[in-house]
Amino acid sequence: MSVRPDEPPSSAALLGDRAYPESRVSYGGATYWLERSADGVKRLVAVADDESAFRDFTGTAERSGGEVRFIAATTPENAVALRSALPWLKPSRFGLHTSAGFGDRLGLATPGHVRALTAVGADINPVFAQQSIREMGRCGRTPRNVLDDATWGAFQAGWTKPVGGDADHLEQLDDIEDTAAAGFVFYTLDPKAEVDPEAEHAGPAMIKEKVEALDWASLDSDAAAFEKSYVGRRIDLQQRALELDEESVLRAMAKYGPGIVHAMAMYRRLMEKGIDCEVEFAVDETDYPTKPAEHVVVVSELQRLGMDFVSFAPRFVGRFEKGVEYIGDIEELQRDFEIHAEIARALGPYKLSLHSGSDKYSTYPLIAEATKGVVHLKTAGTSWAEALRVIANNDPDLMREVLVLALDSFEANRKSYHLSCDPTKIPTDPTDEQVARLMDGIDSRQVLHVGYGAILSEFRPRLYQVWNDNEDEHYRIIADHFVKHLAPFAPYAQ
Numbered sequence: 302m303s304v305r306p307d308e309p310p311s312s313a314a315l316l317g318d319r320a321y322p323e324s325r326v327s328y329g330g331a332t333y334w335l336e337r338s339a340d341g342v343k344r345l346v347a348v349a350d351d352e353s354a355f356r357d358f359t360g361t362a363e364r365s366g367g368e369v370r371f372i373a374a375t376t377p378e379n380a381v382a383l384r385s386a387l388p389w390l391k392p393s394r395f396g397l398h399t400s401a402g403f404g405d406r407l408g409l410a411t412p413g414h415v416r417a418l419t420a421v422g423a424d425i426n427p428v429f430a431q432q433s434i435r436e437m438g439r440c441g442r443t444p445r446n447v448l449d450d451a452t453w454g455a456f457q458a459g460w461t462k463p464v465g466g467d468a469d470h471l472e473q474l475d476d477i478e479d480t481a482a483a484g485f486v487f488y489t490l491d492p493k494a495e496v497d498p499e500a501e502h503a504g505p506a507m508i509k510e511k512v513e514a515l516d517w518a519s520l521d522s523d524a525a526a527f528e529k530s531y532v533g534r535r536i537d538l539q540q541r542a543l544e545l546d547e548e549s550v551l552r553a554m555a556k557y558g559p560g561i562v563h564a565m566a567m568y569r570r571l572m573e574k575g576i577d578c579e580v581e582f583a584v585d586e587t588d589y590p591t592k593p594a595e596h597v598v599v600v601s602e603l604q605r606l607g608m609d610f611v612s613f614a615p616r617f618v619g620r621f622e623k624g625v626e627y628i629g630d631i632e633e634l635q636r637d638f639e640i641h642a643e644i645a646r647a648l649g650p651y652k653l654s655l656h657s658g659s660d661k662y663s664t665y666p667l668i669a670e671a672t673k674g675v676v677h678l679k680t681a682g683t684s685w686a687e688a689l690r691v692i693a694n695n696d697p698d699l700m701r702e703v704l705v706l707a708l709d710s711f712e713a714n715r716k717s718y719h720l721s722c723d724p725t726k727i728p729t730d731p732t733d734e735q736v737a738r739l740m741d742g743i744d745s746r747q748v749l750h751v752g753y754g755a756i757l758s759e760f761r762p763r764l765y766q767v768w769n770d771n772e773d774e775h776y777r778i779i780a781d782h783f784v785k786h787l788a789p790f791a792p793y794a795q
């Protein structure tokens with residue numbers, strides 16, 4: 302096909318439009334690209350010899366010469382049509398392939414993520430569409446919005462390799478319904494509300510009581526059979542052997558048993574859908590690190606009950622706080638990565654999943670090496686935090702208002718997040734220079750990081766205006782930030 306989308310538009314209605322040249326792609330007898338009008342509205346433009354190429358889209362067709370030019374709005378319906386016209390944009394399963402999740406609270410960051418992946422050039426499979434139900438609620442988004450924004454962003458940036466789609470941190474049975482209907486293919490099952498933190502320190506009598514009180518009918522077993530199958534078991538790993546003693550086995554089950562029951566209920570609900578998908582089991586947001594014996598017991602029980610999962614997110618030692626470097630003993634973390642990776646190879650293999658993974662630069666080479674690339678890196682809010690740099694650079698007054706609101710609403714915003722910031726250290730009336738550095742200091746970065754719900758509900762139109770007016774700067778900032786995240790995984794990506 303000899304179509305050149307960067308030729309001057311033939312229709313007067315298109316004058317002033319700007320094409321994204323990297324989006325142009327020919328497939329299935331048509332050529333597609335994205336344009337942006339002077340007032341910032343994006344639309345799909347496509348040409349083909351025959352109008353039937355566009356039958357799944359809603360838009361207007363115009364025949365000129367020997368070809369049909371088609372213009373379509375970036376609606377949810379047209380996102381579905383685009384995913385079927387350009388099938389790599391439809392989320393697919395990744396299996397054990399090295400992968401990275403890029404949460405995007407704004408639905409604007411995907412082109413920046415694509416740039417980072419392209420710059421790193423490694424074989425890392427991206428999950429652009431990824432958001433937890435909790436975050437969607439705070440951002441006023443639906444599962445479909447998340448998926449569709451990622452589709453348009455990947456298309457705009459010219460991504461032509463597979464994409465994933467992570468329905469992140471699902472906690473309720475109903476969460477399965479909404480995300481499955483939208484078309485996600487990766488489901489992160491998080492039973493943290495059912496994990497029993499009391500079991501961390503409870504005495505032997507109480508542990509025994511807790512284990513006996515578990516819902517053994519749902520677990521398709523009983524306390525005696527459970528004990529018999531684990532106590533005294535020896536697991537030979539590459540560098541070491543694990544001996545499972547009675548105390549750690551019972552404590553593991555007292556702690557995670559109720560979570561296993563709940564996760565299995567979510568898993569069965571998901572399997573009833575009959576969709577081609579994969580599952581991650583995540584306990585990273587629980588109160589205490591997942592000990593090696595706990596990893597063994599939890600995973601073995603899930604496998605016995607029939608859960609087929611592709612990745613496991615334990616709670617690692619130390620602190621993985623939002624938007625800042627790892628806090629803790631890095632050598633202890635390295636040992637933790639190694640032992641969990643050895644268990645994952647011995648019992649799976651399945652991927653280890655590193656959550657709250659943004660800005661933890663010291664940890665990436667360690668987990669990449671420990672897992673030999675059988676790893677998923679999950680970042681969530683860091684793209685939001687970086688997007689605020691665009692506001693600080695281009696509208697310092699708005700950024701000051703954003704900061705004031707983030708400080709005023711901090712006590713509500715911080716709920717459910719692990720943070721160590723001190724809001725009293727943040728200047729309340731910062732100079733322009735201080736505004737420009739707000740995203741660098743740990744205190745202001747964390748306060749703004751968790752303030753997204755309040756900030757978006759108050760300032761959404763003004764913020765989006767600044768991002769849309771400065772989208773190239775936004776993509777550049779995101780890309781620079783993510784190259785630092787992805788590059789350490791490149792030598793191990795497979």
Ligand SMILES: [Zn+2]
Pocket residue numbers: 470583585586656657
């Ligand atoms: Zn997580």
